[in-house]
Amino acid sequence: DIVMTQSPDSLAVSLGERATINCKSSQSVLYSSNNENYLAWYQQKPGQPPKLLIYWASTRESGVPDRFSGSGSATDFTLTISSLQAEDVAVYYCQQYYSTPYTFGQGTKLEIK
Amino acid sequence: EVQLLESGGDLVQPGGSLRLSCAASGFTFSSYAMSWVRQAPGKGLEWVSSISGSGGSTYYADSVKGRFTISRDTSRNTLYLQMNSLRADDTAVYYCAKDRPEKVWGQGTLVTVSS
Numbered sequence: 001d002i003v004m005t006q007s008p009d010s011l012a013v014s015l016g017e018r019a020t021i022n023c024k025s026s027q028s029v030l031y032s033s034n035n036e037n038y039l040a041w042y043q044q045k046p047g048q049p050p051k052l053l054i055y056w057a058s059t060r061e062s063g064v065p066d067r068f069s070g071s072g073s074a075t076d077f078t079l080t081i082s083s084l085q086a087e088d089v090a091v092y093y094c095q096q097y098y099s100t101p102y103t104f105g106q107g108t109k110l111e112i113k
Numbered sequence: 114e115v116q117l118l119e120s121g122g123d124l125v126q127p128g129g130s131l132r133l134s135c136a137a138s139g140f141t142f143s144s145y146a147m148s149w150v151r152q153a154p155g156k157g158l159e160w161v162s163s164i165s166g167s168g169g170s171t172y173y174a175d176s177v178k179g180r181f182t183i184s185r186d187t188s189r190n191t192l193y194l195q196m197n198s199l200r201a202d203d204t205a206v207y208y209c210a211k212d213r214p215e216k217v218w219g220q221g222t223l224v225t226v227s228s
Contacts, residue, residue: 001175040214042158049208049218050150050158061216093158097214100172102148102160 002026002096006105012113019081021108023094028074031098038098041070041079044107045090053092054079086112115139115217117209122222129199129226135192135209135219142190143167145212149183149194151205152221159205162194163213177203199226 003026013019029038037057042050052061054070057077067082081088089112094105121133133149148163162183163172171183182195192209206221 042215044158049221050215051218052214052216055214055216091157095158095160095214100160100163101174102163102213104158104160107157 001101002029002099002103004094004096004103004105006092006094006108008108009106010109010111012111013081013084014113015086016083017113019084019088019110021079021092021094021110023072023077023079023105025075025077025096029096029098030074037073037077038096039070039072039077040095040097041068042093042095043088043090044093050093081110084110084112115211117211117217117219119207119209119219119222122207122224124225124227125199126228127200127226130195130197131199131224133194133196133207133209133222133224135194137190137192137209137211140211142185143187147183147185147192148210148213148215149192149207150210150215150218151203151207151224153202153205156205161207164192196224199224201226 005024007022039057041054044050058070069080071078091107091109093107116138118136149161164183168185180198184193204226208221209219211217
């Protein structure tokens with residue numbers, strides 16, 4: 001199984017500042033035949049289902065604000081929120097969909113400082 | 114508008130069975146893979162099972178293999194999860210989700226396994 005490890009477990013950032021969440025996979029999720037990274041990022045607010053933010057490691061889902069961006073390749077990935085807004089308080093998860101089981105990271109709780 | 118509506122969650126005793134349903138609307142159901150993902154109280158997300166658009170391929174987490182069965186009925190636009198031999202650690206909110214990665218999620222249905 002591919003193990004996904006996020007860091008940090010929790011993060012407090014001031015409004016308007018940058019937030020960075022890291023995700024590391026235990027093996028590469030880069031598929032050589034199409035050069036795509038099978039890595040997604042989700043946001044989950046309390047009492048709500050997860051919401052897809054980013055897929056293919058860096059493609060923003062329709063309707064997601066452009067302050068959210070994803071980067072990285074193979075085993076190391078980053079979700080960046082360029083200017084934190086109050087509505088971004090949530091838990092963020094990375095997920096690999098390269099191979100079953102489609103594992104998630106443990107989550108990173110993002111709060112306002 | 115794409116919508117997924119789960120149902121069937123309940124309180125069940127250990128060793129019991131339950132069938133979850135997910136009614137899909139707003140898209141061509143047979144064209145998309147579908148999945149079940151669960152979240153134990155206060156915990157993170159755990160992928161449970163997926164099924165291809167045709168229903169011909171199914172995949173399971175080791176934690177549920179042999180106990181849970183995923184299926185779909187294209188005529189009813191409905192996804193199912195048959196859960197047998199339930200254990201306390203199956204207690205969770207179960208979400209159905211569309212596509213890979215999971216682009217649309219339902220609101221979830223709570224399964225509680227307890228005596």
